[in-house]
Amino acid sequence: MKVIYLHGFASGPRSSKAVAVKERLDREGIECLVPDLNVPDFEHLRPTRAVELVASLIDDDCVLVGSSLGALIALHAAARSDRVRELVLLAPALMADERWVKMLGPRELERWKTEGSRPFFNFVTNTERPIDYGFFEDLMRLARPPAPRVPVRMIHGKHDATVPVAFSEEFTRAHPGTELTVVDDDHSLLKHVELVNDAVLEAVRRRSQR
16 A cells, blocks of 8 residues: 655645655655656646646555645546545645635736736745646646545645635535544644644555455
8 A cells, every 4th residue: 555645736746744744654664656746847737637647656556645736636536546545635725716716816817818827936946936827727627526436534724824624624514434624724734744644644554454
């Protein structure tokens, strides 16, 4: 049973949570893959390409762990494979269509479309980097993920200003088999890294026993 960790938007395989999860799993002797989801590159980022990449890595029973946009990608990738045994979703980027339109507003979206690209802060380079409008169009295709076919553990901060915890609460009500833990944290969940590690290990051990 291996783990595939999927980082969030404008992040990368060396994000704080990704490193913490992989280091903990390495100590436990559990294989953990952390792919770079900025495909084909950050400027031309396409979430559907990321889903395809993750699906190609699922060659055995696994637990998918996704943070923010990575959680949305995990939901789509899991729908493509019966080898995914459980999902651990961290502040999942649900309702992407509603959130992005509200976040940017009609004028900024139109400007982005007209100019072709706009800058976003990239946490890998710690600089603003452009992303083309095709990212937004592609993201809209994934905005509403399919219902999960496997158990889902969600962890979400009640002070999350990026993805309101209400979206995870609504998702939990709509999908039996989903467990939500709301914590005193923001979108990063950096104050609860050990809780995240414990949740991932519990999922691996639970599915390995079956």
